[in-house]
Amino acid sequence: MSKWVAGIDIGGTNTVVGLVNHKGLIAYRDKLKTEDYATPEELVKAICLSIKKGELQLEVRVSAIGVGAPSGNFYHGTIDHAPNLKWKGVIPLASLFVKASGIKTVVTNDANAAAMGEMKYGAAKHMRDFLYITLGTGVGSGIVANGQLIYGHLGFAGELGHVIIEKDGRICGCGRQGCVEAYCSAPAIVFTYHEISKTKQEITATEICELAKNGDKYAIETFNKTGDWLGFALANSVAHTGPEAIILFGGPTAAGNLLIDPTQNSLEKNLLYVYRNKVKILRSSLPESDSAILGAASLV
Amino acid sequence: MSKWVAGIDIGGTNTVVGLVNHKGLIAYRDKLKTEDYATPEELVKAICLSIKKGELQLEVRVSAIGVGAPSGNFYHGTIDHAPNLKWKGVIPLASLFVKASGIKTVVTNDANAAAMGEMKYGAAKHMRDFLYITLGTGVGSGIVANGQLIYGHLGFAGELGHVIIEKDGRICGCGRQGCVEAYCSAPAIVFTYHEISKTKQEITATEICELAKNGDKYAIETFNKTGDWLGFALANSVAHTGPEAIILFGGPTAAGNLLIDPTQNSLEKNLLYVYRNKVKILRSSLPESDSAILGAASLV
Numbered sequence: 136m137s138k139w140v141a142g143i144d145i146g147g148t149n150t151v152v153g154l155v156n157h158k159g160l161i162a163y164r165d166k167l168k169t170e171d172y173a174t175p176e177e178l179v180k181a182i183c184l185s186i187k188k189g190e191l192q193l194e195v196r197v198s199a200i201g202v203g204a205p206s207g208n209f210y211h212g213t214i215d216h217a218p219n220l221k222w223k224g225v226i227p228l229a230s231l232f233v234k235a236s237g238i239k240t241v242v243t244n245d246a247n248a249a250a251m252g253e254m255k256y257g258a259a260k261h262m263r264d265f266l267y268i269t270l271g272t273g274v275g276s277g278i279v280a281n282g283q284l285i286y287g288h289l290g291f292a293g294e295l296g297h298v299i300i301e302k303d304g305r306i307c308g309c310g311r312q313g314c315v316e317a318y319c320s321a322p323a324i325v326f327t328y329h330e331i332s333k334t335k336q337e338i339t340a341t342e343i344c345e346l347a348k349n350g351d352k353y354a355i356e357t358f359n360k361t362g363d364w365l366g367f368a369l370a371n372s373v374a375h376t377g378p379e380a381i382i383l384f385g386g387p388t389a390a391g392n393l394l395i396d397p398t399q400n401s402l403e404k405n406l407l408y409v410y411r412n413k414v415k416i417l418r419s420s421l422p423e424s425d426s427a428i429l430g431a432a433s434l435v
Numbered sequence: 436m437s438k439w440v441a442g443i444d445i446g447g448t449n450t451v452v453g454l455v456n457h458k459g460l461i462a463y464r465d466k467l468k469t470e471d472y473a474t475p476e477e478l479v480k481a482i483c484l485s486i487k488k489g490e491l492q493l494e495v496r497v498s499a500i501g502v503g504a505p506s507g508n509f510y511h512g513t514i515d516h517a518p519n520l521k522w523k524g525v526i527p528l529a530s531l532f533v534k535a536s537g538i539k540t541v542v543t544n545d546a547n548a549a550a551m552g553e554m555k556y557g558a559a560k561h562m563r564d565f566l567y568i569t570l571g572t573g574v575g576s577g578i579v580a581n582g583q584l585i586y587g588h589l590g591f592a593g594e595l596g597h598v599i600i601e602k603d604g605r606i607c608g609c610g611r612q613g614c615v616e617a618y619c620s621a622p623a624i625v626f627t628y629h630e631i632s633k634t635k636q637e638i639t640a641t642e643i644c645e646l647a648k649n650g651d652k653y654a655i656e657t658f659n660k661t662g663d664w665l666g667f668a669l670a671n672s673v674a675h676t677g678p679e680a681i682i683l684f685g686g687p688t689a690a691g692n693l694l695i696d697p698t699q700n701s702l703e704k705n706l707l708y709v710y711r712n713k714v715k716i717l718r719s720s721l722p723e724s725d726s727a728i729l730g731a732a733s734l735v
Binding site: 215216262263264278280281283285286287288289290291292293294295297298299302309310311367370371372374375376377378379405407408409410413 | 515516562563564578580581583585586587588589590591592593594595597598599602609610611667670671672674675676677678679705707708709710713
């Protein structure tokens with residue numbers, strides 16, 4: 136008999152629910168609008184109802200719940216001061232799930248969950264040392280070393296989006312200056328495009344990506360500069376954990392080689408010689424939310 | 436009956452041999468001049484003779500040998516292109532030991548070995564997540580996460596001395612520019628002192644340390660700036676592995692709070708808020724070569 140678990144990906148905009156078997160098959164999926172729920176309790180209740188629905192449809196029972204959430208703390212089962220969620224403070228997420236469903240629940244950071252999914256089913260399959268970087272509204276990351284996710288002493292390891300790459304640089308959402316996130320997130324890409332094109336037109340990173348693919352020189356230059364910054368940051372990260380590969384995930388990676396090539400070039404240029412030509416940059420091989428669902432599911 | 440192992444610390448200048456029991460007692464010590472030996476084979480032979488001497492003196496048998504060496508590669512048992520040793524290329528160190536002694540041998544990077552020693556017997560006792568930074572001719576490091584040393588895919592993880600902190604900055608021995616090593620090693624401290632005092636007098640980092648303790652304003656300013664750079668670098672490192680503490684080791688740490696205080700201040704100033712006031716900077720609590728001997732011994 137197959138064992139089923141629920142993998143949940145809570146994001147600032149959407150929350151995705153999946154029921155996953157031990158082979159990594161996501162047999163049931165559901166999507167909720169995170170912002171529709173006034174309190175974490177209400178969101179958790181809605182997720183548990185959705186899980187129940189999935190159990191009925193598949194005629195199975197879920198034995199555990201794994202949750203990936205922004206600022207998710209693996210040790211405490213909490214969401215700690217997430218800047219991209221409207222709920223402030225420390226949210227005892229795992230307890231809320233247990234209270235609502237009676238099912239054992241494990242919580243981790245969304246990027247960590249996605250890194251786990253990638254290791255079990257995606258581009259990092261069979262790798263024991265890799266970096267997983269999510270480019271989106273922010274820049275998140277999961278670090279796997281010795282085949283294990285690194286959580287750090289307080290559960291906050293792998294904040295590569297908040298490594299400072301430009302002293303006195305751009306203001307970052309975290310309140311400091313010069314973080315990777317201020318140069319390589321989707322909003323940062325828009326900022327760079329405005330700088331280069333000397334325009335202020337309303338545009339999204341996705342649209343800049345389309346422009347670049349159609350040969351727009353400002354858009355291409357935007358991805359070149361983004362890759363320059365990202366590659367520099369990653370060269371310093373490689374000096375920390377010596378990974379086999381770096382997996383990029385998220386909207387801006389749709390630019391493909393327009394982003395990957397300048398990133399790899401900048402990486403090589405800035406790497407310590409012992410690492411040169413030895414660290415691959417790959418795109419995630421899993422569809423959008425699958426890595427987080429599968430990763431969250433694989434926590435339990 | 437006590438089990439005995441040999442812990443060896445190979446440095447550019449000296450090689451230290453220790454015989455260690457399972458309680459971490461170094462009951463026999465010997466020192467060789469690394470540079471006295473023309474080939475790695477001759478050094479290994481001399482080390483094995485010294486081990487033999489120790490066995491006779493203590494009336495014990497050594498069951499395994501652990502070696503910490505610059506650019507030591509744990510996976511391959513080799514020294515790979517060590518810039519601070521006169522022997523070039525890849526040296527099959529573990530094989531040389533087995534050939535000369537018949538005893539099972541494990542090799543690792545010298546800073547990694549020292550980090551292990553610190554975790555078993557020193558300032559990092561009972562810690563599962565910490566950074567170990569050696570300040571000397573170069574800047575080395577060992578990263579422990581989830582209670583394990585991080586070796587990385589190729590065995591070269593933890594090169595924090597070669598994280599770039601100043602783009603287009605000082606030339607580093609590695610051939611690049613702006614590395615931590617070019618700002619925080621003992622020779623870099625001398626360089627900074629020359630810059631600040633606008634002199635070119637021949638002086639060592641140890642002498643600058645003495646000057647600082649006696650109130651010399653240039654020397655004090657030198658350690659302030661060194662701490663500024665080091666704290667900045669460490670703030671970025673904390674964002675990677677989220678350690679409980681950072682342990683500093685090596686000659687320049689003799690400056691005590693003249694180095695620790697500006698380092699801690701710069702660390703706090705540059706840390707992402709979730710880590711603030713949560714990461715201690717400590718000095719190694721083990722005597723000079725003991726951490727490496729004990730760490731090398733604990734490998735086996």
